[in-house]
Amino acid sequence: MKTVFATTFLILALAASVQIADARPVHFYSLALVGQSVDKYYRTELYFGRSIPGGGLVSDEQWEEFLAEVVTPRFPDGFTILKGIGQYREKSGKIISEPSQVLVFFYSTKTKKESRAKIEEIRTAYVKKFNQESVLRLDFPKSVTVSF
Numbered sequence: 001m002k003t004v005f006a007t008t009f010l011i012l013a014l015a016a017s018v019q020i021a022d023a024r025p026v027h028f029y030s031l032a033l034v035g036q037s038v039d040k041y042y043r044t045e046l047y048f049g050r051s052i053p054g055g056g057l058v059s060d061e062q063w064e065e066f067l068a069e070v071v072t073p074r075f076p077d078g079f080t081i082l083k084g085i086g087q088y089r090e091k092s093g094k095i096i097s098e099p100s101q102v103l104v105f106f107y108s109t110k111t112k113k114e115s116r117a118k119i120e121e122i123r124t125a126y127v128k129k130f131n132q133e134s135v136l137r138l139d140f141p142k143s144v145t146v147s148f
Contacts, residue, residue, distance in 0.1 A: 039108060039145075039146055039147075040108070040109050040143040040144070040145060040146075041106040041107060041108055041109070041143060041144055041145075041146045042106070042107055042108075042109065042112055042115070042116075042139070042140060042143055042144070043104065043105065043106055043139075043140040043144055044104075044105045044107075044115075044116065044119050044137065044138065044139045044140070045102055045103065045104050045105075045137070045138040046102065046103045046105075046119065046122065046123055046135055046136070046137055046138075047086060047100060047101075047102050047135065047136035047137075047138070048100060048101045048102070048103070048126055048132075048135055049086055049088070049096070049098045049099075049100055049132065049135075050063070050098055050099040050100060050101065051096060051098035051099075052130055052131060053131050053132070053133070054131075057098075057099065058130050062130075063101065066125075066126065066129065067081075070121075070122055070125045070126070071103065071122055074118040074119075074121065074122060075105060075107075075115075075118065079103050079104060079105050080103070080104040081101060081102070081103060081104075082101070082102040082103075082104065083099070083100070083101060083102075084099075084100045084101075084102060085097060085098070085099060085100060086098055086099075086100035090133065091133060103122075105119060106144075106146055109143055116139070119137070120137075123135045123137055
């Protein structure tokens, strides 16, 4: 524990004292990126409810099939899947709470238009296949810095 504390303190001290050539302070997060490839990416999230109108749920097998047949071919380099519980009001006014999946996509500024079109195809396919009212889409308007 003392070693972790000492290492953390040393890193924070270095981050506070290091200056770059034009006298701007180096931020702590910058130290982790030294020597790594850093690129600008956009982020989009899709929120998929697993309830099927009229009853039932999209099964794990159906979800995995959807990922394999629809999502992965459009984003073979990868994406992130988050599990959750969503709640919303149907058009009828009924409050629904349901298991949900969130897909998170990062794509380069060079492929922004193409990637966003593919994301819309995924969204449309899920609505059609599982008779959904909608799939929530969240596009982050500014690029983010990503390092691998």
